[in-house]
Amino acid sequence: MEHQQAGNEGATLSQRGRSFIKPKNVIEQAFDECSKNGYDPKKNPTGIINLGVSANGVMFDVLKDKITETGFFDSCTIDHFNYFGGMDDTSHAMAAFLMKYAGSVKPIKRENVVVMNGLTTIVHCLAQVICDEGEGILIPTPLYAGFISDLNVQANVSICPVHLSSEKGTDGTAFQLTVALLEKGLSEAQEKGVKVRGLFITTPHNPLGCIYTKKELLSFMEFCKRHGLHFVSDEIYLTTIFGAGKQAVSALSIEENPLDDDHFHVLYGISKDFAANGVRIGGLVSWSDSVVKSMNSLLTFNQTSGLACYVFSKLLLDEKWLEEVFFPTNRRRLLELYEYTAQFLDTIESVSYIPTATGLYVWCDFRKVLDEPTFEAESELNRRMMKAGVALNPGGGFWCKEPGWFRLVFATHKEYLKEAFDRLRGVLST
Template identity: 40%
Template sequence: MERAGRAGGAASTRHHPCDSSSTRRSSSSSRSLFLSERGHRIMSYTGILQDGFSMYSANKFDEARNPEGIINLGTSENKLSVDLMATRLGQPDMYHVDPVTLCYGDWRGHAFLKKEMARFLTDYCKAPRPLDSENVVVVNGCGSLFTALSAVLCDPGDGILIPTPYYGIIDEDIRHYSGVRTVHVPLSGVPSEDETHPFQLTVPKLETALEAAKKEGMRIRAVILINPNNPLGDIYPADALLSYLEFAKRHELHVIMDEIYMLTIFIKGPKFTSVLSFDRLPDPDRTHVMWSLSKDFAASGLRVGVLYTENRDVIRALGKVAYVHGVPGPLQYSVSQILRDREWIDRVFLPTNHERLRKAHRYMTDRLRAMGVPYLERASGLYVWADFRQFLQSDTFVAEKDMWIALIKSKVLISPGQAFYCPEPGWVRLVFAESMTRLKLGERRQETTVSAIEETVIPVRANVFVIVLLNGLLVTLRPDLLCVRACVWGAVGSSGGMDRLESALPKLKLLTNSAQTSKGDQPNASSALPSDSLEDLIGLLRKQIHSSDWLEQNKAEHFAKSNPEVYESFQQLLKK
């Protein structure tokens, strides 16, 4: 699963994640005598998300029974609000045994659930008119929906476009049974001049990926879009979303719209737009929307997923395979009761859940800022997409995986970027939807581990701590490691911030050498600052500034909160 990284990385360690040398390669070349070719392929398939969860499952943290177990900050589950869901499911009105629910029914879902689901989606997706319950298909989770949809929309060997990074398990959903391949639309953490944010999806990128696939002789049948996005947390603006749908119509591609996080938007501001809210869809027969209770209702174990499509052929085809993906009748009744209880949803669950998510998100992002780690400031999801490149031994996916393994050995599980087919090494997804006790302990374990890794990246023997204002930037040097941290004083654009920082470089080097000498460290072959190490760090900082919300996160008020002692020293310097 190794792909191109920073300039200077060893070429031999760079591979596309779909190469035979990826982490999804069979651990053994021996063939089973009992399995088909497909069975052997399925048995041999491994992935980082599944591997990590397996290690966690075998050694789960428990405050009383296993305090040295693994804390899971890698799996996107909402552990913060399971108590709310458990309490509601335990109420007397939730359990009802009826002969109808104990017998075979419509494989696409009982009529009572489909009607309630249509009403629910009409309201929460802000549909311009009531949605038709006959367009609803209910199965046991969105994974099953991806599996079934790929089977009825594609033939073996066909491709589906999907922007990277994305939730990597989708590959397993569509490949195991159907033999359908994902075709990546790579998004960069460094925005181009005409882009507004990192990892921005644009129609030209979709066009480029489609044309490249056609040149290789692959037939592309669909495009998968995740909104809100996993793992980025991005929420597509309505105009961008419409442009993606129009692109798909031009090329007669199905759009599989995953809106599984649509109610997990916990910060006011960004507006979520469901494709079901459009008055007219560019191509309604090729637009299919999926949703589930797993994320929005902290119920990943219920295994209930829903598809809404106006294409009657797709509905009939899904009906033929839905019997192997069915949801138990009594559970369908309980889900319909949940969806019907708008008083509980709107006044109890959603506001409480959002407040808990805000608090946990605030804690995690405060810790990341204190560590000097850039991340994407987003309002949705159960996770933060963070830039851990400064902790890599080299700019490769091998180094990224080494960091992931080191963290697991320290008993904390995260999800590295390669699990999401991120085209750049060093990004990670950190799940914050965990109890505060476990979240704090997991963060401490994580910080200890990556700090130990960081100390081996660019070791410097300078025993100094310098705080100085250079060209409007507050710069600090840590004593154990030359580590540039800059706090932009006031609102400064990213290009202006970098210009100031780079023009301060000669002064900063001069100051560092002077401070070393004043502390009695005589420059020599073993202790002198490497001539290019500061430029390397500046280069890394440049990447971070251009590929994340670093400048916004490192304004003075944020720096003062997370680094009060340094901030106070800076204030004293200003008075001199």
């Protein structure tokens, strides 16, 4: 008997089920194309080189050497549900790691850390815990594109954009976030009838690559305090710093934090700092008993694997290996790749970029390349890049209000970058 598709898509689903069916955005579409036709210098030399996904592709050898050491798995047990103990070890390890590398001024205990299968899940669950359906979260744009689905698909929480401008601000940088802009974004959301419940920031920032200062973070906290909002700092790139003398400022390190425990939350995961996008471990740090209890009630449905917890609990606590092997190797390799990328971009007269010292990407200005200053023209340039076999992420996918910006991920093998840059140069010369 043949299975027949109902004529009306989703006709057999609940109203809730039908609401989950959403068209893929431009970034998700590009990811699908790269997955189906990915570049390989030997097996598929005409495939698409993916410089869109923010993944560190140059540290697997170091991780492999570590986890294949004799005795690494001697005490590993995976015969129980993580909910009943496995993730407690990971919560403890993440707490200890953040005490050292985030410089937390307040003791972080394992009961202050909720671990789930990735920050996508943490954001999705936290949104439901602090917001009712239809309520909103302020997020500066350009934003991390994953927030769009994390907040909207099931949680049905609105993103209230705080649009930033490429015009240089008072600090001399483009896309500067100020309290005045936060106030404007809040007012605009309220005028639309949206009840705003919190502010999400990312630092170091994705896709801008900037690091918010202590003064800036404190001003954002004071804004949240004034309006009774939750302050959520996503710090997944905390140690992905390759610029000499540069260091991220964690919200956890600010002694003058004016927020009470119920309104202050920090996110951390191992995907970026540990070059492990495929290992789904994300954590929420919060001293709010009610938030932690509510998040813990969702753990049964969102556990990460016992094997992943075991591996990265050990790595997070191996300070000697981190300080002597992993971090310096990662910084050296990323700096070399960033400088190689910057040298290429410097040769393209029509393209500029925002210098960075953090992250896995560069925020690039292709506005001079566009036929006209529209998102349609941005999409057309993106199609030309994809046709030439190189994928960058267009700014429209990050809700950037100015067409022509693209995120270029450089954390891949140099020979891949060379081929991608050759293809990109061909696109820009036509």
